[in-house]
Amino acid sequence: xxxxxxxxxxxxxxxxxxxxxxxxxxxxxxxxxxxxxxxxxxxxxxxxxxxxxxxxxxxxxxxxxxxxxxxxxxxxxxxxxxxxxxxxxxxxxxxxxxxxxxxxxxxxxxxxxxx
Amino acid sequence: xxxxxxxxxxxxxxxxxxxxxxxxxxxxxxxxxxxxxxxxxxxxxxxxxxxxxxxxxxxxxxxxxxxxxxxxxxxxxxxxxxxxxxxxxxxxxxxxxxxxxxxxxxxxxxxx
Numbered sequence: 175x176x177x178x179x180x181x182x183x184x185x186x187x188x189x190x191x192x193x194x195x196x197x198x199x200x201x202x203x204x205x206x207x208x209x210x211x212x213x214x215x216x217x218x219x220x221x222x223x224x225x226x227x228x229x230x231x232x233x234x235x236x237x238x239x240x241x242x243x244x245x246x247x248x249x250x251x252x253x254x255x256x257x258x259x260x261x262x263x264x265x266x267x268x269x270x271x272x273x274x275x276x277x278x279x280x281x282x283x284x285x286x287x288x289x
Numbered sequence: 290x291x292x293x294x295x296x297x298x299x300x301x302x303x304x305x306x307x308x309x310x311x312x313x314x315x316x317x318x319x320x321x322x323x324x325x326x327x328x329x330x331x332x333x334x335x336x337x338x339x340x341x342x343x344x345x346x347x348x349x350x351x352x353x354x355x356x357x358x359x360x361x362x363x364x365x366x367x368x369x370x371x372x373x374x375x376x377x378x379x380x381x382x383x384x385x386x387x388x389x390x391x392x393x394x395x396x397x398x399x400x401x
Contacts, residue, residue, distance in 0.1 A: 206388070216394060218392045276337060277390065281330060
């Protein structure tokens with residue numbers, strides 16, 4: 175079945191460091207890919223998305239490119255801030271059992287950014 | 290304000306006592322879904338709904354029921370809760386499913 179694998183955390187970085195969080199997926203068909211962010215005590219917020227191969231999603235300085243050849247959607251940011259400390263989830267939306275869709279999430283990667 | 294509203298935020302109950310967690314969205318979204326979040330397991334889909342009266346099982350549907358009688362509401366029902374259903378639950382909605390979800394703030398359920 176479809177699945178999402180992302181790098182284990184926690185990831186600890188100093189402020190202004192470069193961030194990469196790896197995400198790979200397996201899916202039949204042509205899924206949409208997403209990154210969500212969860213701040214402490216809150217629900218998930220959609221950070222960025224890509225709906226087809228070679229699309230680049232971007233938001234708030236974060237970027238991810240849909241790579242079909244490597245089945246990857248790695249999250250990157252050039253210079254992290256303390257306020258970026260959160261849990262990041264990679265996810266895909268694909269075909270469900272009855273012709274609709276289902277969304278599958280990775281296990282999440284916790285990011286700590288030190289001042 | 291566009292939002293997904295879940296209630297209650299926190300709930301402690303006893304094994305076997307039926308409960309309902311409500312979820313409502315004000316965006317006229319077609320798709321709604323329930324997830325549970327457990328440490329180290331990420332979010333796992335319990336049930337989802339593509340429209341009124343259309344629901345389907347996710348990855349962990351056992352012990353849960355849902356209904357979609359109105360477009361805006363998608364309650365999660367635990368007929369006989371057990372301690373292994375202690376978790377953080379999220380409701381989410383989406384217009385088509387392919388553009389991403391809007392999530393509620395979560396319901397932390399403890400079954401003793």
